[in-house]
Amino acid sequence: MTATPAPPDTAPDVPWEELVTVALLGTGRRTPSWLPPGREAPTALLDLAAVETVRRRAGLRPAPAEARLVPAAPDPRPPLPPAAVRRLALLLSERPGAVGGRRGAAPDLMELLPQWLSLANARGFAPPPQALPALLDAARGRTDLRPAALAFAGPRALWLARLNPDWRFALRSTPGGGAELPPSEDRDRIRALWQEGLFAERVALLAALRTRQPSAARELLASTWAAERAEDRLMFLDSLRAGLEAADEPFLEQALSDRSRNVRAMAAELLSALPGSALAGRMAARAAACVAIDRTRPEAVIVVEAPHQCDPGMERDGVVPNPPAGRGERSWWLGQLVEAAPLGAWPVRLGQRTPEEIVVLPVADDWRDELHAAWCRAAVRQRDPGWSRALLGRPSAPEAGGPGAVSLAERAKLLSILDAADRADWVAGFIATHGLSEAFQLLGVCAVPWAAPLGRAVVDALDIARDAGSYPWSFSGVMGLAERCLDPAEASRLDALTAIPDETEDTSPGAGGYWAEAFQRLTTTLRLRATMRQELGEP
Amino acid sequence: MTQQGVRWTADQVLALAPDAASRKAGSELGAAGPWSQAGSSDEGTVWGLCKGSGSTPYRTVVDIAEANGPAYSCSCPGRKSPCKHALGLLLLWAGGDGTVSRGQAPDWAEQWMEGRRQHAQIKGTAAGHGGGTTGDPEAARRRAERRAERITAGAEELEQRLADLLRGGLASAEQAGYGLWEETAARMVDAQAPGLAARVRELGSLPASGAGWPARLLEECALLHLLDRGWLRRERLPAGLAATVRSRVGLPGSPEGPPVRDSWLVLAQYDTSDGRLTTRRIWLYGSETGRTVLLLSFAAAGRAPEPSLPVGLAFEAEVSRYPGDGQPRVALGERFTPPEPVAVRPPGLTTLRAAARYGEALRTDPWLESLPVTLNRVIPTPAGDAWQLADADGGTALPITPSSAARPGLWRLVALSGGGPVTVFGECGHLGFTPLTAWPEAAGDAVPLC
Numbered sequence: 001m002t003a004t005p006a007p008p009d010t011a012p013d014v015p016w017e018e019l020v021t022v023a024l025l026g027t028g029r030r031t032p033s034w035l036p037p038g039r040e041a042p043t044a045l046l047d048l049a050a051v052e053t054v055r056r057r058a059g060l061r062p063a064p065a066e067a068r069l070v071p072a073a074p075d076p077r078p079p080l081p082p083a084a085v086r087r088l089a090l091l092l093s094e095r096p097g098a099v100g101g102r103r104g105a106a107p108d109l110m111e112l113l114p115q116w117l118s119l120a121n122a123r124g125f126a127p128p129p130q131a132l133p134a135l136l137d138a139a140r141g142r143t144d145l146r147p148a149a150l151a152f153a154g155p156r157a158l159w160l161a162r163l164n165p166d167w168r169f170a171l172r173s174t175p176g177g178g179a180e181l182p183p184s185e186d187r188d189r190i191r192a193l194w195q196e197g198l199f200a201e202r203v204a205l206l207a208a209l210r211t212r213q214p215s216a217a218r219e220l221l222a223s224t225w226a227a228e229r230a231e232d233r234l235m236f237l238d239s240l241r242a243g244l245e246a247a248d249e250p251f252l253e254q255a256l257s258d259r260s261r262n263v264r265a266m267a268a269e270l271l272s273a274l275p276g277s278a279l280a281g282r283m284a285a286r287a288a289a290c291v292a293i294d295r296t297r298p299e300a301v302i303v304v305e306a307p308h309q310c311d312p313g314m315e316r317d318g319v320v321p322n323p324p325a326g327r328g329e330r331s332w333w334l335g336q337l338v339e340a341a342p343l344g345a346w347p348v349r350l351g352q353r354t355p356e357e358i359v360v361l362p363v364a365d366d367w368r369d370e371l372h373a374a375w376c377r378a379a380v381r382q383r384d385p386g387w388s389r390a391l392l393g394r395p396s397a398p399e400a401g402g403p404g405a406v407s408l409a410e411r412a413k414l415l416s417i418l419d420a421a422d423r424a425d426w427v428a429g430f431i432a433t434h435g436l437s438e439a440f441q442l443l444g445v446c447a448v449p450w451a452a453p454l455g456r457a458v459v460d461a462l463d464i465a466r467d468a469g470s471y472p473w474s475f476s477g478v479m480g481l482a483e484r485c486l487d488p489a490e491a492s493r494l495d496a497l498t499a500i501p502d503e504t505e506d507t508s509p510g511a512g513g514y515w516a517e518a519f520q521r522l523t524t525t526l527r528l529r530a531t532m533r534q535e536l537g538e539p
Numbered sequence: 540m541t542q543q544g545v546r547w548t549a550d551q552v553l554a555l556a557p558d559a560a561s562r563k564a565g566s567e568l569g570a571a572g573p574w575s576q577a578g579s580s581d582e583g584t585v586w587g588l589c590k591g592s593g594s595t596p597y598r599t600v601v602d603i604a605e606a607n608g609p610a611y612s613c614s615c616p617g618r619k620s621p622c623k624h625a626l627g628l629l630l631l632w633a634g635g636d637g638t639v640s641r642g643q644a645p646d647w648a649e650q651w652m653e654g655r656r657q658h659a660q661i662k663g664t665a666a667g668h669g670g671g672t673t674g675d676p677e678a679a680r681r682r683a684e685r686r687a688e689r690i691t692a693g694a695e696e697l698e699q700r701l702a703d704l705l706r707g708g709l710a711s712a713e714q715a716g717y718g719l720w721e722e723t724a725a726r727m728v729d730a731q732a733p734g735l736a737a738r739v740r741e742l743g744s745l746p747a748s749g750a751g752w753p754a755r756l757l758e759e760c761a762l763l764h765l766l767d768r769g770w771l772r773r774e775r776l777p778a779g780l781a782a783t784v785r786s787r788v789g790l791p792g793s794p795e796g797p798p799v800r801d802s803w804l805v806l807a808q809y810d811t812s813d814g815r816l817t818t819r820r821i822w823l824y825g826s827e828t829g830r831t832v833l834l835l836s837f838a839a840a841g842r843a844p845e846p847s848l849p850v851g852l853a854f855e856a857e858v859s860r861y862p863g864d865g866q867p868r869v870a871l872g873e874r875f876t877p878p879e880p881v882a883v884r885p886p887g888l889t890t891l892r893a894a895a896r897y898g899e900a901l902r903t904d905p906w907l908e909s910l911p912v913t914l915n916r917v918i919p920t921p922a923g924d925a926w927q928l929a930d931a932d933g934g935t936a937l938p939i940t941p942s943s944a945a946r947p948g949l950w951r952l953v954a955l956s957g958g959g960p961v962t963v964f965g966e967c968g969h970l971g972f973t974p975l976t977a978w979p980e981a982a983g984d985a986v987p988l989c
Contacts, residue, residue: 016754019757020753020754020757023705023708023709023753023757023760024708024709024710024753025710026705026706026707026708026710027705027706028706028707028708029708040702041705041706042701042702042703042704042705042706043702043764045705046701046702046705046760046764047764049758049760049761049764050761050762050764050905052761053757053761053762054762054765054901054905056758058898058899058901058902059898060894060897060898060969061891061894062890062891062893062894062930062935063922063927063935063936063937064934064935064936065920065929065933065934065936066922066927066929066936067920068920068958069920069921071957071958071959072957072959086548086550086633086634087634089549089550090549090569093562093566107570107572109566129954129955129957129979130954130955130986131954132950132954133947133950133951133954156954156957160950160953160954163921163953164950520572520573521572523572524570524572525570527638528570528571531634
């Protein structure tokens with residue numbers, strides 16, 4: 001506020017600043033002539049100052065208003081139902097890191113926030129504006145929450161993020177800093193933005209265009225390709241990964257002779273994901289030269305003859321010549337050739353066998369692990385469900401549980417290529433045979449909520465683990481997943497498990513009580529999830 | 540008095556928590572897991588059994604229909620009130636997911652309710668007889684006289700110290716540091732003048748308050764001098780002003796105004812703590828009288844002052860004024876209804892009018908720090924590193940006090956506004972505006988900012 005000048009009033013009219021100066025130095029040092037007589041100097045000064053203080057305060061006026069903010073863009077989505085507003089406030093009142101000690105039987109609310117957000121996003125609700133600060137704070141602390149939290153938070157959150165440096169991340173995480181991209185028909189504006197925009201805006205433009213019109217995005221990139229910096233070329237090329245199509249081949253083939261080695265490697269990787277491309281054909285020919293059926297033996301055996309050199313043609317097609325420390329260069333080259341070769345070529349090459357038949361063939365001279373690992377990478381890169389299923393094998397196979405040719409991490413990747421139902425069935429079969437100890441990573445790639453057979457397999461396995469007498473915290477990872485991923489409809493089936501079982505000789509002391517508590521938390525969380533879902537309404 | 544139609548929100552329940560730890564612990568218990576046999580009755584009783592670490596579950600029961608704020612009972616050994624079980628139970632009830640079903644209270648809950656009813660009856664009868672604890676009026680008068688003499692001695696001593704300070708210069712206060720003022724404040728506590736003691740303590744912190752401190756220190760010294768003078772000559776002051784002086788010195792008197800019945804909208808509730816004492820301020824707006832009044836309550840640190848009232852709800856009650864011109868403080872008398880949602884909002888002013896109001900209020904109480912006002916159609920606007928509330932339809936703005944701009948409530952206000960006009964209730968004073976509650980431009984619930 002601004003002070004108005006004191007109106008001419010009672011004598012003596014001394015400016016406030018003068019009073020402050022005298023007070024600061026002390027009346028003992030300098031007694032001004034304007035102090036009214038008849039009183040001690042300090043008291044007279046205080047009298048004057050009191051009048052002046054009240055006068056100054058009473059005369060306060062509002063300040064001139066600063067320039068107004070541009071209002072936030074309107075959020076066209078319907079508002080959240082009141083019950084869901086309260087639930088959101090409750091979920092957000094849980095602060096990460098504040099939870100200490102044992103978890104007890106109460107649900108972990110923060111863990112339910114991701115699910116709540118994806119439900120709210122699926123229903124297309126707008127957040128209550130006053131909840132945005134807490135939502136942005138939560139997303140700031142947890143990067144995994146950011147995409148869903150920012151999608152839900154909507155335009156007003158970006159508006160807020162421009163005002164508070166703590167929330168800058170929201171602008172970085174949103175393509176183009178939340179700026180709107182021109183419609184794909186507006187070629188002039190697109191071209192202008194492409195030529196003059198900031199790097200982030202250009203990446204966002206390319207990605208957006210690629211999803212709408214793959215060829216237009218490619219042509220836009222080709223128009224300025226030669227003039228781009230190497231690291232930018234790499235980023236731009238990466239945006240072609242989405243919507244990769246056969247028509248991209250000429251452009252990618254040309255990028256194989258790029259000045260930058262990283263750009264060449266990425267172009268080769270993209271081309272190898274196009275099974276019909278010339279590069280894929282060249283790689284298939286090279287790989288086929290190395291892998292064959294040995295027809296001299298009575299039963300079929302795969303023999304491998306790894307390449308003896310990495311010639312310039314291989315290098316141009318993206319083969320990295322120097323192996324990492326500890327790997328032989330021949331097996332390193334072989335792995336890259338098989339990984340980049342189209343999987344569709346193998347049945348023909350290996351005697352008209354299906355992928356299932358191929359993966360069970362013996363492999364001579366200890367090449368099996370190398371070869372199968374390369375096929376796994378190829379199945380993931382080429383997103384081939386048939387090969388993925390073959391390489392996963394039967395879930396009940398004894399070697400599936402242990403460290404076989406295919407590691408758990410690779411299995412998880414292969415599973416992600418299968419459709420959701422197949423994935424759930426495979427993991428359910430795996431758990432039924434091998435129990436839960438190795439299942440965590442595999443469960444992580446299954447669709448939420450878990451399909452009924454998978455959910456039942458997990459609950460049965462937990463039940464078995466309890467009966468076997470172990471403590472529940474050996475399974476805390478799976479328990480946590482179950483709380484988030486089990487279908488809430490399963491809650492009623494769990495009721496029997498929440499009772500404290502009798503202790504027997506085999507069980508660990510007190511384990512029964514802890515299991516009852518863990519199952520209680522599981523059912524409570526499932527019920528809470530069902531309530532959450534209900535509060536948000538049916539889609 | 541049935542509460543069934545009006546379940547509270549989680550925020551309102553959590554506002555009952557005595558401290559952050561209880562709030563946290565209560566939220567964790569606000570799920571069906573540990574609870575069994577939870578229920579609520581039409582009379583506004585909520586009960587449930589909560590499984591703790593022991594073998595017997597805790598019996599928790601809350602009376603939410605109680606006019607003077609919820610009453611709690613829990614068999615847990617905790618000393619906080621409400622305990623985490625009571626909070627968890629209320630959250631469960633507020634969640635409305637069906638875990639707390641309507642029904643007949645079990646015996647143990649019914650017994651407690653019966654006990655409360657009997658107690659209330661006895662209290663009612665006692666009040667009916669008009670018997671207080673006045674004791675011997677002559678002795679009370681002598682006590683009051685003795686206290687006034689002590690305060691007079693304290694005020695004279697304080698005048699002397701202020702004169703010494705001004706003679707030696709404020710610059711010397713900077714070197715003397717905080718200790719000098721602490722000692723003087725302790726002398727004022729001895730003199731039974733807590734109002735003077737608080738002001739003296741405030742003086743001690745000013746030399747370290749950054750640029751412009753000499754002016755602020757002179758202002759506060761002058762106002763303290765004015766208060767001393769007012770006390771020493773209180774017999775010659777008009778009755779209203781004399782009462783204001785007494786209350787500012789630390790003799791608030793007792794609520795003696797006639798009871799005023801109204802539907803009181805809870806505008807804001809917030810606690811401040813000085814480490815020893817927690818002070819709760821609740822601003823109420825009477826929708827018929829149009830008056831804005833203040834409920835003050837106190838509790839030892841770590842305990843929540845009573846009552847706790849949910850912002851945005853209104854209840855029928857009688858209040859009585861404390862003496863003193865321009866003093867908003869009232870005592871809560873009988874309450875006739877529990878808090879219920881209402882569409883009422885306090886009428887708002889422009890920033891220009893709000894500043895003028897504060898100036899006018901200084902005429903009756905020159906020591907007034909701030910005045911409760913509602914601003915209509917204002918937009919939170921950045922002003923350099925600070926914020927202001929700018930009139931949507933004018934060219935003026937009130938600065939937001941730096942201390943409230945540093946609190947998370949500011950961002951809730953900014954988010955609610957989105958660059959558009961909002962209605963804001965808060966305290967308007969010489970330091971600026973402290974926003975406490977906001978309403979969206981369109982229909983919508985009150986959003987607490989403190």
